[in-house]
Amino acid sequence: MTVLIALALLVVFSGGAYLLGRRRAVALAGGRSASLHSLPGYHGTWVALWAGVPAALIIIIFAVFGARIEDAALRAEVPAAVAQLSDERQEVFWSDAGAMARGEAQSEITYEGELKTAFDAKAAEGRRIGVIGLVSVLALSGVLALCGVLLAFPRLSRDFRARNRVEGWTGILLIACSTLAVLTTLGIVMSLAWESFRFFQSVPPLDFLLGTSWDPQIAMRSDQVAAVGAFGAVPLFAGTFLIMLIAMAVAAPIGLYSAIYLSEYAGPATRSIVKPLLEILAGVPTVVYGFFAALTVGPTFRAFFNWIGGFLVGGPMDRLGQYLETVQNQMALTAGVVMGIMLIPFVSSLSDDILNAVPQSLRDGSYAMGATKSETVKKVILPAALPGVAGALMLAVSRAIGETMIVTMAAGLQAKLTANPLDTVTTVTVQIVTLLTGDQEFDSPKTLAAFGLGLTLFVVTLVLNIAALAIVRKYREQYD
């Protein structure tokens, strides 16, 4: 709150600096504005930038890192009574002392005796550190703002190249924004790699990638039996792959055929109706698909298979019938089919673009030879567009692998190594959600395993995307 007020004050101060600089420039011009190198507004802006930006940076850095620094300063000296406590209790003590200092709610633990004195002392120290930190940062930013104006203002003159300077600031801002995208990638890679590295210290990478048993149960106490749990991810990869295959079996033919129909057969009227409708299907949030899968498709499939099973029981295929009667709501087929529906518009719009990029001359040549439309599509357009279509399908595969909500709501949690679409399977993304939405210590192998899975997911989708984008781009350029 204080930070926001400080920033608001700073904005007002910069506004004042702008007016001051502008007035100075107008005065320098002495009525002949053409004698100035830059417009008066640029002079004002330059002074305002020097007044506002350095001070604002200090305040923002304080807002982001201040709490951590204050916490570290508070913990620098550990009272003897606290040092005797167990690690977890120490952690509670520190967070309580910090909360007390900030006037926030604490845990329900009451401190007595020596601990009480230590607690009160630390809470008072925390308050003091907080006040010192805030006051010093505010003072520093105030001094910076003043210095900025005092240094910048005297430099204004008729020949001062204020516009070029301001444009230099603008350029820096633009470059900083562009590097944010790179920083995001770096952040993803570094955080995933670092947490995975810590995970692989307790679980060897080969056991993770090649192990066939997934059972990340971490015991509550370290002396419990089976305290380690099994982290073999092969069943997850298999489940992800199975669901992806089912999804592509639905999305690829339907998406491709609708793209072909839309680009080769449909008139403009049909296109103008069908394309927006498909866009609606593409815009539906995945959690809605998950709801649809869990409460409509799953029970329907289950009823259907149980019904078929009812016919087979007692006949020559008795065993199959009995199996079908035990099929549950959560199965790979449900998740795969619904994910396929979700991917239809994705495949269709990408393929549509690619088919449209095939030059008309190829079609005309084929028609001139007497080929029908379908022959043209099958023998000329599709072969010409094949790399592009393959790229589009790869992008769809990457979407299917990374999709989370549908599988979380419809696929199940049991890690099984099976190729049976009626069985319940689990996927990489489901396990990431399950591992991270529970209440556990952040550093346990269980939560770190989620980062191992995330890294695998990121690498696989990245490879697919790079390959697909390269293919699509190369193909587009071919006919340009």
Added chain:
Amino acid sequence: MTDAVATRLKKRHAAEARFRLYGRMAIVVALSFLVLLLGRIGLQGYSTFTTNTVSLPVYLDPARIDRADLEGSNYDYVVALSLLKMMGETEDEFGTASDDAMELVSRDLGFQILDQIKANPALIGKTITVTGPVKADADLYYKGELKRSTDEADRKLNDRQLAWLDRIKTSGAVTSGFNVAFFTNADSTEPEQAGILGAVIGSAMMLLVTALIAVPMGVMAAVWLEEFAPKNRWTDLIEVNINNLAAVPSIVYGLLGLAVFVNGFGAPRGAALTGGMVLALMALPTVIIATRSALKAVPPSIREAAWGVGASRTQTVFHHVLPQAMPGVMTGTILSLAHALGETAPLLMIGMIAFNPGLPESFTSSASVLPVQVFIWETASERAFHERTAAAIIVLLVFMIAMNAAAVILRRRFERRW
């Protein structure tokens, strides 16, 4: 024409007709999925928009209300006794009659009585009329979704309760009307009191954070890449990078947010601010891509004209090119924000899955958002929550369709073809 040619031609035309049919079928199948999806959710959810409220005269029995400890008294029991009395039933020695009665009306009535008594303790011993929703299962019965024909063991309400519900209905104490509470309440453990206002406000706050970060940064990054950046290996790398970021699974952004924002910078778990920052990173590549294509569409003659009258590069871009590209930028931005509005998985990663019975207090306090609310209600066991999930989805889809429509209108009205 020989016979051989004629037969072959017939075959080829048949193949042509078949191929065209496959195309038609694919479109019909895709569109019927859309109809099935929306229709099913509409059918499941529309009943939530009406609800049944009951008005009961409640006798505030001084023997059952402890004046010294108003909070500690069981007002649900007081309401149940009044309900029994209204129907001429009496309490049995095991209390099953009042238990059954308590399952028919919302606990909201009890809270209302507590509030009224706190405001005016003189009410004790008098009879007051309170109005509130019936319990979710009773509501389902009135709406015909819980049927008497179901076996008694398989339904939530027994035959006696159904008979009572019929009697209350015929007595005129129950009125059916628009479900205002669904739009004015936050989440609750009781389905009949659970509403979406908390989630709607949370979504709006989060989207505001996302827009404030992603839009200026995305637009400025795109301006630099498109108008200023030299063509070299470094900028190529940035470009490839942005295209790939747009295709990274959303859950990976959640992991990034958890590791960097929550555990690294100590951002609050499950807050609108943290969620908004994660979604901003996710929306950034799409905003950049949309802005770049809008900037590309502005013809070079605009730039050359500006340079010709002495404008600097920066002035050209900010005074002429960017304003011309603005409709395209807005369209792309709104679409990517609409996408962010429906995103769920990364928010689960940063801990936005807590039960929030109140409205979000600030940007740094725990909040729920619409898609996560959908996810939480979907996993709830009560049947009544499933109807509410569908209704929440309808609200979510209305917001998304409104945003998409705004984007389409912007494109139609302002887009210029050069």
